[in-house]
Amino acid sequence: MTDPKNWKPETRAAQALGWVDQETGAIVPPLHTATTYEREADLTYPRGPIYTRADNPTYRQPEELMASLEGGAKALLFSSGMAAVASAFQALNAGDHVVAPSAGYYGVRHWLSEHGARSGLSTDFVEPGDISALRAAVIPGKTKAVWIETPANPVWTITDIRAAADIAHEAGAWLGVDNTVPTPVLTQPIEFGADVVMHSATKYLGGHGDVLAGVLVLREQGELADRIEAIRHDAGAVLGPFESWLLLRGMRTLFLRVNTASINAERVAAFLKDHPAVERVLYPGLPDFPGHDVAARQMSGGFGGMLSVCLAGGQEAAVGAAARLKVFKRATSLGGVESLVEHRASIEGPDTPTPENLLRLSVGIESADDLVADWEQALDGV
Numbered sequence: 001m002t003d004p005k006n007w008k009p010e011t012r013a014a015q016a017l018g019w020v021d022q023e024t025g026a027i028v029p030p031l032h033t034a035t036t037y038e039r040e041a042d043l044t045y046p047r048g049p050i051y052t053r054a055d056n057p058t059y060r061q062p063e064e065l066m067a068s069l070e071g072g073a074k075a076l077l078f079s080s081g082m083a084a085v086a087s088a089f090q091a092l093n094a095g096d097h098v099v100a101p102s103a104g105y106y107g108v109r110h111w112l113s114e115h116g117a118r119s120g121l122s123t124d125f126v127e128p129g130d131i132s133a134l135r136a137a138v139i140p141g142k143t144k145a146v147w148i149e150t151p152a153n154p155v156w157t158i159t160d161i162r163a164a165a166d167i168a169h170e171a172g173a174w175l176g177v178d179n180t181v182p183t184p185v186l187t188q189p190i191e192f193g194a195d196v197v198m199h200s201a202t203k204y205l206g207g208h209g210d211v212l213a214g215v216l217v218l219r220e221q222g223e224l225a226d227r228i229e230a231i232r233h234d235a236g237a238v239l240g241p242f243e244s245w246l247l248l249r250g251m252r253t254l255f256l257r258v259n260t261a262s263i264n265a266e267r268v269a270a271f272l273k274d275h276p277a278v279e280r281v282l283y284p285g286l287p288d289f290p291g292h293d294v295a296a297r298q299m300s301g302g303f304g305g306m307l308s309v310c311l312a313g314g315q316e317a318a319v320g321a322a323a324r325l326k327v328f329k330r331a332t333s334l335g336g337v338e339s340l341v342e343h344r345a346s347i348e349g350p351d352t353p354t355p356e357n358l359l360r361l362s363v364g365i366e367s368a369d370d371l372v373a374d375w376e377q378a379l380d381g382v
């Protein structure tokens with residue numbers, strides 16, 4: 001019981017692995033703002049840190065905690081979720097082939113099409129959740145990375161992580177999973193065969209809408225982990241120490257927040273699905289949602305705080321309902337303590353596959369009664 005490694009994940013998160021400062025007894029780590037560290041007279045660095053682009057003591061706890069919660073060998077913090085995504089793909093070589101989802105967080109598609117293509121990566125985009133399409137898209141020996149996001153933003157399509165991992169590994173590729181939405185509270189992709197787990201830590205991990213950050217967790221130490229760490233060091237997409245400190249503070253309450261958001265989302269989904277103004281509700285927790293069975297297998301303890309609602313009256317009804325919401329704030333991003341609503345099609349642009357009548361909800365930790373009442377009054381006007 002004394003070894004924090006044996007504690008339940010809730011305890012590891014709440015106590016940030018049980019760290020206590022040996023010198024002062026402080027139970028909250030200090031913020032190391034130093035960019036450079038003293039060498040010994042013999043020019044060595046026996047205390048570890050050299051320069052903050054390589055490492056910063058403030059990273060250690062959030063990185064160790066993330067590796068521990070995801071069941072990985074190593075975690076690396078980045079200056080944003082997209083910096084983490086880009087660093088993973090930059091570890092590939094020109095000429096390598098990638099398979100990634102045709103829907104899901106649009107920044108990943110955009111990065112691969114624009115910047116990945118320019119640096120010599122070729123990418124095939126496949127329908128998220130379609131395992132046969134994924135199998136058909138990989139090219140054994142040439143495909144070096146398969147990327148999935150589950151549930152996938154913003155229609156929450158579920159992909160079977162184990163099946164995707166088997167396909168990737170047979171082809172000689174690593175599997176990367178964007179685990180931003182479920183968080184390790186609900187899904188640990190490494191358990192199902194993932195090699196790289198990515199988070200926009202800006203979302204649930206930070207949890208309070210005040211940190212931009214990203215994390216990669218690697219299943220094992222080795223060439224891929226070393227390459228990614230070198231890219232972070234050489235290109236400098238490191239997290240600032242204050243952001244790192246805020247991230248750790250947020251992660252201490254991760255379980256409470258994700259569990260409450262999940263319970264609230266279930267309440268909101270249950271209310272919306274029976275409302276006459278609603279065409280359909282997209283939420284993996286609903287028993288008739290396609291992929292619900294796979295979600296139930298790989299998500300434990302809930303289906304998360306994210307859902308989308310398509311209104312029967314089309315785009316106008318959707319935008320009108322969003323305008324009348326009072327508790328839900330109209331804003332992008334997700335995974336904070338406060339509930340947010342967003343008309344995704346208008347921010348994703350003309351090529352978006354997202355339906356025009358869809359509103360994406362990031363359900364927060366407020367009273368579920370207030371959240372349901374807010375939707376009740378907003379839909380009254382439809």
Ligand code: PLP
Nearest residue numbers: 080081082105178180200202213
């Ligand atoms: N992945 C998902 C699922 C996201 O929602 C986001 C941001 O919205 C990202 C990746 C990118 O993360 P960041 O904005 O921290 O760069």
